[in-house]
Amino acid sequence: MQNKQPARPHLQFWPKRVPTEIVLPETSLWYNLEVSAHRYADKAAIRYFGNAITFRALREQAEALAGWLQHKAGVKKGDRVLLYMQNCPQFIISYYAILRADAVVVPVNPMNRAEEFKHYVTDAQARVAICTADLAAGAAAADAELPAEQRLQHLLVTQYADALPPAHEHPEDAPPAWLTATHALPPGATAWQDALAGAPAPREHTAGPDDMAVMPYTSGTTGFPKGCIHTHRSVMHNVVGGSTWSGSGAESVILSVLPLFHVTGMQYGMNGPIFSGATVVMLPRWDREVAGRLISRYQVTHWTNIPTMVIDFLASPNLEQFDLSSLRYIGGGGAAMPQAVAERLKQQFGLSYLEGYGLSETMAPTHSNPSERPKLQCLGVPTFNTEARVIDPVTLAELPPNEIGEIIVSGPQVFKGYWGKPEATKEAFIEFEGRTYFRTGDLGRMDEEGYYFITDRLKRMINASGFKVWPAEVENLLYKHPDIQEACIIGTRDPYRGETVKAVVVLRAHAKGKTTEEQIVEWAKENMAAYKYPRVVEFVDALPKSGTGKVMWRQLQETENARAAAQGKATSA
Known part of the structure; x- marks a missing residue:
């Protein structure tokens, strides 16, 4: 029986200069750096606070570190290596060194605290971690609390x-003070310069396209973050596709400001430029004034970001002094771009903001907006070699245009499954008309022209300035507080972040009337990543529960939404 082909009305709006399908190299990601280092040996691969690192130097340092990983740290093919740092050249060097050693990169959010770091060590079964000195003491302390057989x-x-x-x-x-500051190394740690100095040559590179390459972690609706198994091939798809879609080549200059541990920053701010031979201008933390000067000075051509960056950038009092004439691609995702901001970007600078959509499970985009015909607050159309459908999440039947259902996707960039979690993997995929699709858990619709729009989240997730916060994970951490008996995490409106985290808390008897909301917030701030900790705490006597004893979080969320709506009406009256 012939498989039914999905309707592709979006192809009539496909950019004419871009093929509808791409052919991937049958090589590893490491080979991309190998090729660019031969082609553009003395060209700047990275510009970082006035330091230009050539493709030749980048390859040499990555190879030296790969030699240390294999011969000194005992890393073998397929071993998971944690990479725990903010954006800096060492992130890129380490990333490609791990790949050169035939191992697997496990990027860890540098905002994670010690308690969170433990999970990455134990779940990934990692025995080696590479981190920056500002995070080293916390990492070492967390590691020391683990059983001996599970430690780094x-x-x-x-x-x-x-x-x-x-x-x-x-x-x-x-460079700001936090970059120039030095920190003492924990006992037994190896210094970066010592590892690179005199390191033996790495063994022959044997990783192929179907070997594991990267394992980013994503949070689910229950429990702790899950590792997404990506091969060199699944990562390569959006490396090649992103460069092709955005028109990036060796002459391009990329402003890399999104976190490299996150799949979007990883692909557009590191892997894509290395593949195409482009130069990366790296900004470790967002600073609108520095960003404007870097774009002007280095004639940046491509800038992938999140909408809150653009909103902040356009609010700069020095905006008129920046030369943005070199920019030919600007886009991103994580949250919808407000229509008024997108229109100002178009009118003032002639730039169309191209929104896209993807997840850690798809190593960045499954959907992007065509440059010639983008739509505002829209996910875009399915990218190269990718199919998407909208189905009824209960019956799994495909829905017609403009009906809301769950978005499912199928393509070479889709991950192979969750590390060590066969049941979660099984639940994440469905067979649909002879093809395997990933269930995104996001509710949306497709219009008559084949463009996709997100409307809600099937999964229980809070979107704070593009950062995904999963309530169950925050609740798990809150339960470590000695004064908390029960907690439920919901989203609440925030004028800047759009949505932020609220904790509805039942205190233990001994803490009632003594522990304050502010104390809970401060404790959470110390024990959770900055984007994750609750900004608002409300004490209640009891949480609403169903007949089976489950906390009725939807009821709490609906109450919060109604309260916010009432406040909004009162403010506007």
């Missing part, structure tokens, strides 16, 4: 200053 065997530590030039030719953009 090697901790490699770099100072941010290891990649900084001795002087900066542009004093106004000199």
Whole structure:
């Protein structure tokens, strides 16, 4: 029986210069750096506070570190290696060194606290971690609390200053104090410079397209974060596809400001430019004034971001002084771009903001907006070699245009499953008309022209400025507080972040009338990533529960939504 082909009305709006399908290299991600280092040996691969690192130097340092990983740290093919740092050249060097060693990169959000870090060590069964010195003490302390058989065997530590030039030719953009500060190394840790100095040559690179390459973690609706198994092939799809879609080549200059541990920053701010031979201008933390000067100075052509960055950028009092004439691609995702902001970007600078959609499970986009005909607050159309449908989440029947259902996707960029979680993997996929699709858990619709729009989340998730916060994970951490008996996490409106985290808490008897909401917030701030901890705490005597004893979080969320709506009406009256 012939499989039914999905309707593809969006192809009539496909960019004419872009093929509808791409052919992937049958090579590893490491080979992308190998090729660019041969083709563009003395071209700047990274520009970082005045320091230019060539493709040749990038390859040499990655190979030296790969030699240390294999011969000194005992890393074998398929081993998971944690990469725990903010954006800096050492992230890219480490990432490609791990790949060169035939191992698997496990990127860890540098905002994670010690308690959260433990999970990555134990779940990924990692024995080696590479981190920056500002995070090393916390990582070592967390590791020491684990059973001996689960602990790290090697901790490699770099100072941010290891990649900084001795002087900066542009004093106004000199590195901030947090980058120049040095921190003591934990006992037994290996210093970055020591690892690179005199490291033996790595063994022959044997990883192929179907070997594991990267395992980013994503949070589910229950429990702790889950590792997404990605091969060199699944990562390569959006490396090649992203460069092709955005028109990036060796002459391109990329502003890399999204976190590299996150799949969007990883693909558009690192892997894509290395594949195409483009130059990365790296900004470790968002700063609108520095970003404007970097775009002007280095004639940046491509900038992938999140809408809150653009909103902040356009609010700069120095906006008129920035030269944005070189920009030819600007886009991103994580949250919808407000229509008024997108229209101002178009009218003032002639730039169309191209929104896209993807997940950790798809290693960045499954959908992107065509440059010639984008739609505002829209996910876009399915990308190269990718199929998408909208189905009824209960009956699994396909729905017609403009009916809301669950978005499912199928394509080469889809992950292979959740690490060590066969049941969760089984639940994440369905067979649909002879093809395997990933259930995104996002509710949306497709219009008559084949463009997709997100309307709600089937899964229980809070979207705070593009950062996904999963209530069950925050609840698990809150339960470690000695004064908390029960907790339920919901979303609440926030004027800047759009949505932020609220904890509805039942205190233990001994804490009632003593522990304050502010104390809970401060404790959470110390024990959770900055985007994740509750900004608002409400004490209640009891949480609403169903007949089976489950907390009725939807009821709490609906009450919160109604309260916010009432406040909005009162404010506007």
